[in-house]
Amino acid sequence: MxxxxxxxxxxxxxxxxxxxxxxxxxxxxxxxxxxxxxxxxxxxxxxxxxxxxxxxxxxxxxxxxxxxxxxxxxxxxxxxxxxxxxxxxxxxxxxxxxxxxxxxxxxxxxxxxxxxxxxxxxxIKEPEYSFFFKDFSLFYLLKNIPFIQIIYSKYLNKSSKQFxxxxxxxxxxxxxxxxxxxxxxxxxxxxxxxxxxxxxxxxxxxxxxxxxxxxxxxxxxxxxxLEGKSGVKDFTLNQDFLSTAFTWYKKGYFEYFSFLFIHIFLYYPSWLILFFVVKSENKKRTLRLIKIFNNCFKQLIFDIPKYKNNYGARKNFLRYK
Structure with missing residues (x-):
């Protein structure tokens, strides 16, 4: 075979x-x-x-x-x-x-x-360069802070076509x-x-x-x-973010707590500010990011660090509740 x-x-x-x-x-x-x-x-x-x-x-x-x-x-x-x-x-x-x-x-x-x-x-959907070459570094987190993304949007758009x-x-x-x-x-x-x-x-x-x-x-x-045909939107958005955070935890404890620190003290305040200054068509996206983080916050703080970060360390898989 x-x-x-x-x-x-x-x-x-x-x-x-x-x-x-x-x-x-x-x-x-x-x-x-x-x-x-x-x-x-x-x-x-x-x-x-x-x-x-x-x-x-x-x-x-x-x-x-x-x-x-x-x-x-x-x-x-x-x-x-x-x-x-x-x-x-x-x-x-x-x-x-x-x-x-x-x-x-x-x-x-x-x-x-x-x-x-x-x-x-x-x-044809263009490949997302950042997904295929994703790293788990402090630089990666910092360059994706919302305000930095806006400032360097032209550069980021160019980098997405480097295949x-x-x-x-x-x-x-x-x-x-x-x-x-x-x-x-x-x-x-x-x-x-x-x-x-x-x-x-x-x-x-x-x-x-x-x-x-x-x-x-x-x-x-x-x-x-046929993306989006096999999942429930609200659940998948929360689960997607939670699993992304979990990957940082699997990478290392320092990487994960850097992820948390930057999201709590840099990403989240940026989303709040943007919500009040961006045009109405972008408010929904910003509000969605705020809600996802709020929905997952308890599990980010208590559930993920509850177990070690090695392969198969948890009693049950990490599922959004």
Whole structure:
């Protein structure tokens, strides 16, 4: 078996079927298996997947185990030399999977591959430079203070377009389409089970994978990602911020408390000031940032530091309450 494709389903039956159909249609020249992990969906009986696709391997979780733990479960059962972690709200096009396998095979140091996301076949979304080359430094935090962002917006916009055409070596890729060698999972143990949702791929890539392997991103190849179709907005915004903060904690205690200090004494006051001075169309965004920080504050202060920051240190994953 060359490739194991792992998909997590949570109440997205139609989207997941669309994703699976695209795999069968657009994946040529490589033998593959599909492992579908259902995270205790209530939308319909997960066995409907087996009825429609007899060849897939279906894992039915009794409770929602989150993105990372569910993917780890699928990878533990996978037989392929390569694993493709694929969101249920994605669509494969142009034989992109086989091309990714080809790139990883070119060098034994190549460990992970991903490519350009598009919203649909005609709408190209520019890669976010800061996401793929994200670091966890005091400088990174300071340069993103709202007032500094405004002052240097022109510079930041230019830096977001510093990809070379073709293959780039990056620090981080999206978990929506993450192709990796089997040995990467074996030697790093996969996603940190302390994460529930969001930023788990950032922690895995930036803090563990890129210490031993190249992480590749292609600007030429593409897949469709129907973002926002598989989540509840209010919950996801809070969970996203909480998981981002948690990645700083996983990086180190000094980094995390720097993150807290800068957010409490620099970011938060800046948001409050901006709320009263920005134009009305930007007030909603500023108010949303204030609300997210307020909603997560208790967990930032008490829940995250409650456990050590090593891999799998928590009794339960970190979920926004």
């Amino acid at each position: 060359e490739l194991s494709i792992i998909i997590i389903n949570y109440n997205t039956f139609e989207l997941t079927c669309q994703c699976i159909d695209s795999i069968y249609k657009e994946t040529k020249g490589v033998t593959f298996e599909i492992i579908l992990v259902d995270n205790a969906s209530k939308e319909c009986d997960p066995k409907l997947f087996s009825d429609k696709y007899p060849d897939i391997k279906l894992i039915e979780n009794k409770v929602n185990q989150g993105f990372g733990r569910a993917n780890n479960k699928g990878m533990e059962l996978a037989k392929g030399n390569f694993f493709l972690l694929l969101n249920s709200d994605t669509i494969i096009i142009n034989n992109v999977v086989n091309k990714g396998v080809h790139y990883l095979n070119q060098d034994k140091k190549n460990g992970v591959y991903s490519c350009h996301q598009i919203n649909d076949i005609s709408s 070379s055409k073709g293959i780039n070596k990056v620090n981080n890729v999206s978990g929506a389409f993450m192709l990796l060698k089997h040995e990467v999972f074996e030697k790093t143990k996969g996603f940190d089970p302390d994460f529930f949702l969001y930023s788990e791929e950032t922690e895995w890539c930036t803090l563990r994978i890129n210490k031993k392997w190249n992480i590749l991103f292609s600007t030429e190849e593409k897949f469709i990602h």
